[in-house]
Amino acid sequence: xxxxxxxxxxxxxxxGVALAQEKTIKIAGFGAKTGPVRSFGVNSExxxxxxxxxxxxQGGVRLADGSKAKMVVEFYDDRCTAEEGISxxxxxxxxxxxxxVGPTCSNVAEPLYGILQKKADDKSDSGLQMPIFxxxxxxxxxxxISEWAFRNxxxxxxxxxxxxxxxxSKYPNAQTIYGGVEEDFAHSRASWYAxxxxxxxxxxxxxxxxxxxxLADSNFATQVREMKNANADIVAxxxxxxxxCGVLKEMQRQGVKPKVLxxxxxxxxxxxxxxxxxxxxxxxxxxxxxxxxxxxxxxxETTAKFKGSADLHSMAAWENMFILKDVIESEKVAGTKGxxxxxxxxxxxxxxxxxxxxxxxxxxxRTDDREAxxxxxxxxxxxxxxxxxxxxL
Amino acid sequence: xxxxxxxxxxxxxxxxxxxLIGIGFTLVFGVMHKLNLSYAAASIGAAYSGxxxxxxxxxxxxxxxxxxxxxxxxxxxxxxxxTCFHFIPLSNPLAPLMSTVGMFLLIDEVIVHATNGMxxxxxxMFDDVMIRAGGYTLRGDLLLVFGLxxxxxxxxxxLLYRTKLGLATRAVSQxxxxxxxxxxxxxxxxxxxxxxxGLVGGIAGAMxxxxxxxxxxVLTAPLTVxxxxxxxxxxxxxxPGAIIAGLLVGGxxxxxxxxxxxxxxxxxxxxxxxVFLVFRPGGIxxxxxxxx
Numbered sequence: 001x002x003x004x005x006x007x008x009x010x011x012x013x014x015x016g017v018a019l020a021q022e023k024t025i026k027i028a029g030f031g032a033k034t035g036p037v038r039s040f041g042v043n044s045e046x047x048x049x050x051x052x053x054x055x056x057x058q059g060g061v062r063l064a065d066g067s068k069a070k071m072v073v074e075f076y077d078d079r080c081t082a083e084e085g086i087s088x089x090x091x092x093x094x095x096x097x098x099x100x101v102g103p104t105c106s107n108v109a110e111p112l113y114g115i116l117q118k119k120a121d122d123k124s125d126s127g128l129q130m131p132i133f134x135x136x137x138x139x140x141x142x143x144x145i146s147e148w149a150f151r152n153x154x155x156x157x158x159x160x161x162x163x164x165x166x167x168x169s170k171y172p173n174a175q176t177i178y179g180g181v182e183e184d185f186a187h188s189r190a191s192w193y194a195x196x197x198x199x200x201x202x203x204x205x206x207x208x209x210x211x212x213x214x215l216a217d218s219n220f221a222t223q224v225r226e227m228k229n230a231n232a233d234i235v236a237x238x239x240x241x242x243x244x245c246g247v248l249k250e251m252q253r254q255g256v257k258p259k260v261l262x263x264x265x266x267x268x269x270x271x272x273x274x275x276x277x278x279x280x281x282x283x284x285x286x287x288x289x290x291x292x293x294x295x296x297x298x299x300x301e302t303t304a305k306f307k308g309s310a311d312l313h314s315m316a317a318w319e320n321m322f323i324l325k326d327v328i329e330s331e332k333v334a335g336t337k338g339x340x341x342x343x344x345x346x347x348x349x350x351x352x353x354x355x356x357x358x359x360x361x362x363x364x365x366r367t368d369d370r371e372a373x374x375x376x377x378x379x380x381x382x383x384x385x386x387x388x389x390x391x392x393l
Numbered sequence: 394x395x396x397x398x399x400x401x402x403x404x405x406x407x408x409x410x411x412x413l414i415g416i417g418f419t420l421v422f423g424v425m426h427k428l429n430l431s432y433a434a435a436s437i438g439a440a441y442s443g444x445x446x447x448x449x450x451x452x453x454x455x456x457x458x459x460x461x462x463x464x465x466x467x468x469x470x471x472x473x474x475x476t477c478f479h480f481i482p483l484s485n486p487l488a489p490l491m492s493t494v495g496m497f498l499l500i501d502e503v504i505v506h507a508t509n510g511m512x513x514x515x516x517x518m519f520d521d522v523m524i525r526a527g528g529y530t531l532r533g534d535l536l537l538v539f540g541l542x543x544x545x546x547x548x549x550x551x552l553l554y555r556t557k558l559g560l561a562t563r564a565v566s567q568x569x570x571x572x573x574x575x576x577x578x579x580x581x582x583x584x585x586x587x588x589x590x591g592l593v594g595g596i597a598g599a600m601x602x603x604x605x606x607x608x609x610x611v612l613t614a615p616l617t618v619x620x621x622x623x624x625x626x627x628x629x630x631x632x633p634g635a636i637i638a639g640l641l642v643g644g645x646x647x648x649x650x651x652x653x654x655x656x657x658x659x660x661x662x663x664x665x666x667x668v669f670l671v672f673r674p675g676g677i678x679x680x681x682x683x684x685x
Contacts, residue, residue, distance in 0.1 A: 034502065036611045038510035183656055212655045216611040218601065221403040221532075222650055225396070242512040242609040249606035253523065253532060275512035275607040 023069035025061055025328060025335050027052070027321065028092040030085065030102035031136060033077035036242070039271060039309075040104040040136055044317040045075040046308020047299070048101060051321035054302060061325045064332035071325065080105040085112045089130060096340055098333065099131045099347050101320050104313075106139035106186045109149075116146035120348060129341065131348040133324065135317040138265060139190045143370040150351045152316045152323070152364070154374045156195045156265060159286035162392050163378060164203035167234070167260060174259050178232035179210035180223065180247055182239035191264055192238035200236070208232045213243055220250040228256045236262040237283075241269065245276035252279050260284065268379055268386055269311045277384040288374040289315040289360060290388050296360040315360050323357045362393070395528050400647040406535035408643015409542040410604060413597030414616055415623030415635030416545065417590040423630030424566045424586045427478070427489050431496035432594060433616040435473055438500045439466030439591065440598030440608055444513060455516035455603070462599035463592055469500075470591015474584050497617065504610045512609040515602030538600040545593050546636050553632075558585060566630075622662065626669050628676025637677055 029048045031041035052071040055061065060068040074097065078085040085108035092100050103109055117127035127146070134143075134151040143149045167174065177200045182188035197207055208230040211223035224247060227235060235251075235258040237244050244267050251257075261283045263272070268285040289312040291300040299318045300310035308314055327350035328335075333343045354366045365373040380389040414433050421429045443462025446453045477492040522533025553559035564572035565582045573579050601616065602608040623642055627634030642662060649661040669676060 035505060036510040036609055038505050042509055214655055216615045217655070218605045218612060218615075219403070219407045219647070221407075222400055222647055223655075225399065242607060242611060245512055245514075245607040246605050249520075253520065254530070271511045275514050275609075277514070279606075 023063065023067060023335060024072045025063075025069045025333070026072045026074060026095065026097040027324060028088075028095070028097035028100040028102075029073055029075040029317070030078050030088050030092070030100060031075075031104035032080035033075075034079040037080050037104055037240075039269075040313055041075075041077060043303070043308040043311065043314035044102070044104065044135055045073070046306035047303045047310070047314040047318040048073045048075065048321055050299070050302040050306045050308070051318045053306075055321065055325055062329045063335040065334070069335050071321065073321075076102075078103050078105075078108055080108060082108050082111040084108075086115055089115070089128065089132070093128055093130045096337060098328070098335075098340070098343050099133055099324060101133050101135055101317055101324075102137075103134065104136045106137040106142065106190070109134055109137035109142050110139070110145070110186075113142060113145035113149040116148040118146055120147040120345070120352075129344060129348075131344055131351060133320050133351065135320050136313040137187075138313075139187050140194065141369070141371070147352070147370070148348055150370045152320050152357070152372045152374070154265065154286075154288035154312060154376055155371065156191055156286075157199065158373065159265070159288075159376045160191075160195050160199040161202065162376070163262070163284070163286045164199050164205065166378065166390060166392060168203055171233070171260055174233035175206060176208050176230075176232040177205045177234040177236060178208045178227055178230040178258075180227065180235065180237040180239060181210055181212055182215055182243050183212040184214045185240060187266065188238045188240065188264060192236070196236045196238055196262070200234075205234065213239070213247070215240065215243060217243060218246065220247045221254075223247065224250040224254050224256060227251070228254050232258060234258055234260040234262060237267075238264050239267070240264065241267050241271035241275055244272060245279065248276050248279035248283075265312060269313075270309050273381070273384055273386070277381065280381040281383075283381045284378055284389060285380070285386075286376050286378050287386075288312045288376045290377060290379055290386065292377070292388055292391075293360060293362075299360055319357070319359050319364075323351075323354070326357075327351055327354070396651060397648065399529060400651040401644045402529075402531060403535070404644040404647025405640045406532065406539050406643070407604060408640040408646070409535070409539040410597055410601045410639075411616075411619045411623050411643055412636045412639025413542050413545060413593060413600065414620035415627055415639050416542075416549065416632055417594045417597065418620050418624040419627065419630055419632060419635045420549070420590045420593075421586060422624065424562055425478070425483070425583055427483065427486070428493065428621075429473065429477070429587075429590075430490065430493040430617060430621075431473055431477065431500060432493075432590065433620050434497045434500040434613040435469045435591065436466065436594035436598035437601070437608065437610070437613050437616065438504060438598070439463075439469050439595035440515070440602045441504055441507070441513070442466075442469070443595070443599050443602075444515070444608075455518045458516050459518075459596065459599040459603070462602075463595040466591040466593070466595020466598065467588045468591070470587040470589075470594060471584060473591070474587035478583065478587070479580065497613070501610055501613050504613075508610075510610060512607045513602075515599075515606060515608050517603035517606060520603070520606070534603055538604055541596060541600060542636065542639070545596060546632055549589070549593070549632055552589065558582070562586060622666050624676075625666060626676055628678040631676065631678035634676055634678035 033041035181192040263285040331346040331350035361375040442465030446461040519533030524531040627638030
């Protein structure tokens with residue numbers, strides 16, 4: 001009997017030690033895993049899980065008391081809808097997650113940031129006090145909505161400005177540009193009207209006009225005819241892969257062959273290659289990720305093991321995990337239930353303090369309005385793959 | 394003027410895909426007096442199933458993909474019948490309507506999960522053929538879509554008016570109780586109607602994929618709406634009506650887009666629907682026969 005009691009006590013003690021060692025830090029991920037943009041959520045989740053796996057294999061994250069904790073990712077599907085995104089963050093706020101990484105869509109990010117506390121020290125503001133570190137939603141300038149919102153997305157303004165500047169020297173005979181825009185998608189719209197068009201004009205190109213279509217359109221004959229009539233040297237398509245492919249195929253049918261074809265950042269993914277690799281041949285897109293560095297290749301390979309593909313969006317999720325690890329360690333996060341809200345505040349403050357972070361293409365500068373100034377390069381579609389065309393940095 | 398003519402002809406040719414979807418809606422409604430709201434999604438699902446042949450024979454020609462979609466459409470049509478109609482109490486009109494809404498969402502999500510929402514390249518026939526007359530052009534692949542939809546209409550009319558199955562279908566459509574008393578197996582006729590509309594849907598989905606050059610789950614909802622508009626404008630239960638309304642909606646849609654822009658286009662298409670509902674609620678071709 002005594003032996004049995006001893007064995008039970010030993011077993012309990014061992015379990016207790018094991019439990020004590022298995023401290024966890026929960027990171028919530030959220031993005032679209034339903035609907036036509038599902039691949040974004042799937043890839044972000046895979047990248048976050050892959051990064052957590054690497055971090056945990058290296059021993060985990062160090063907490064304030066010197067102990068180590070494993071990073072755990074819990075991913076939620078926001079279906080690319082604002083109401084679901086807001087509901088998820090309210091739910092996540094009630095759990096022990098320290099920070100949330102997401103969302104996929106800008107139309108979720110914008111209202112979601114709106115429910116967060118505007119200024120971190122404003123006691124009269126009852127907004128949610130939860131740090132959000134966005135990996136995908138790319139519409140410009142959103143993080144200024146709340147001091148709890150941070151983004152690690154590329155600056156399209158900088159990237160397209162640089163692209164048009166480079167095109168000036170590369171194609172000196174190209175003088176005119178025509179746009180094609182997916183009118184009902186926040187990112188595409190903002191990218192054409194506020195970024196591509198503006199930057200093209202700033203670089204001396206004459207904008208001849210633009211054609212519009214909708215995200216679920218299937219007939220692009222009229223729009224491409226307008227494009228053909230404009231006969232511009234450069235055609236810039238600010239649309240997501242499905243309609244980009246539809247337009248490219250119609251351009252092929254109608255024989256529209258501009259000197260330069262430019263695409264939207266989000267189209268530098270496998271989706272475009274899957275839908276219309278042949279027609280996309282030569283399309284140039286600025287991107288904040290390509291597996292050209294040792295770290296980049298490793299991140300892409302590790303993410304692939306978690307059934308995700310590496311692109312500018314999913315690799316931002318990968319980077320976010322490592323940035324968060326550093327912030328948790330530098331800000332001495334306790335990782336206990338009692339300190340949950342204080343830890344969230346520490347993470348917010350830690351993210352706000354960052355002046356630069358380590359990215360897969362190099363150093364990312366952090367701006368005062370909590371946005372990222374990421375390194376980038378230009379890729380082009382060549383034989384069914386995205387290949388690096390030029391590295392402006 | 395040339396732009397107008399081009400917009401009308403492009404739209405009408407593309408409208409042939411709406412017509413095919415309209416035929417499916419109208420046939421089921423004509424026979425069972427029920428709306429199958431999952432029809433357009435099932436058609437796109439069938440088009441996706443056509444791509445499966447490329448997994449086995451990577452070099453399979455476009456016609457093999459279309460044929461595979463055609464067969465897939467029939468299978469999906471039968472499954473939709475079993476799950477949404479056969480075991481559902483048809484006396485409650487809301488029950489099959491809601492079950493088909495559920496099926497619509499289910500098919501949509503199955504596609505999304507199977508492809509991660511990624512657009513899939515879709516083969517086409519005669520896509521390199523362009524008939525030109527000055528600045529005016531006609532797409533070869535859309536002419537094929539148009540031709541196929543006309544063939545489908547002829548085939549369906551022949552099936553309805555020249556075969557025993559057609560006779561039984563018309564009998565069930567007009568007098569289901571009397572048809573049953575005459576020894577017609579109503580459930581079998583209903584199932585066959587779904588298989589036939591599924592086959593047509595398979596062609597419609599494949600033609601839609603071929604016309605765009607790619608398939609995406611984003612197509613299902615707008616195609617459902619267009620199919621329903623075509624069915625109402627053409628006249629519920631009328632196959633020629635669905636064809637004419639499909640071409641009409643396709644053509645007008647392009648004209649509205651040309652003159653009022655893409656953001657107002659659908660507004661005018663909806664207005665057209667309301668005009669029909671108010672002034673000609675039976676559609677262009679009101680069904681002659683009644684039903685018990």
